[in-house]
Amino acid sequence: MQEIKKFSLIPLAKVIALFGVILGFIQGILMTINSVIYARNGFSLTLSEAMSYIVEDPGIGFSPILIALGWWNIILLPIAIGIVYFVSGIIMGWIYNLVSNWIGGIKVELSEPRKNETKKSKKK
Numbered sequence: 001m002q003e004i005k006k007f008s009l010i011p012l013a014k015v016i017a018l019f020g021v022i023l024g025f026i027q028g029i030l031m032t033i034n035s036v037i038y039a040r041n042g043f044s045l046t047l048s049e050a051m052s053y054i055v056e057d058p059g060i061g062f063s064p065i066l067i068a069l070g071w072w073n074i075i076l077l078p079i080a081i082g083i084v085y086f087v088s089g090i091i092m093g094w095i096y097n098l099v100s101n102w103i104g105g106i107k108v109e110l111s112e113p114r115k116n117e118t119k120k121s122k123k124k
Helices: 011-042 045-054 063-103 115-123
Strands: 001-006 106-108
Touching: 011 063
Parallel strands: none
Antiparallel strands: 001 106
């Protein structure tokens, strides 16, 4: 078994940010559908109205803003969530690098390359 002792932070953060962008795009589509349903039922919000709802009742979260954004959710949510995941990836990688020195890294079992794969890689 081989052991992962350290992660390079920026490549790790890029991969994690990609997951955030994909999840943000899915969430953006769902929130856009949600805002269209609200608009068809006669309930549409401007951003100022959404902010006033949040000020009145902070427990409702950002849902009114996401409803007010409508189609912009498909663009804004992947960007916002991707940035948050990128920063989280850097923090998680940094913490892993610190902790792995004390308790050891993650043990991974890797397969040996097949004979055909070895020949192909030598030709390149």
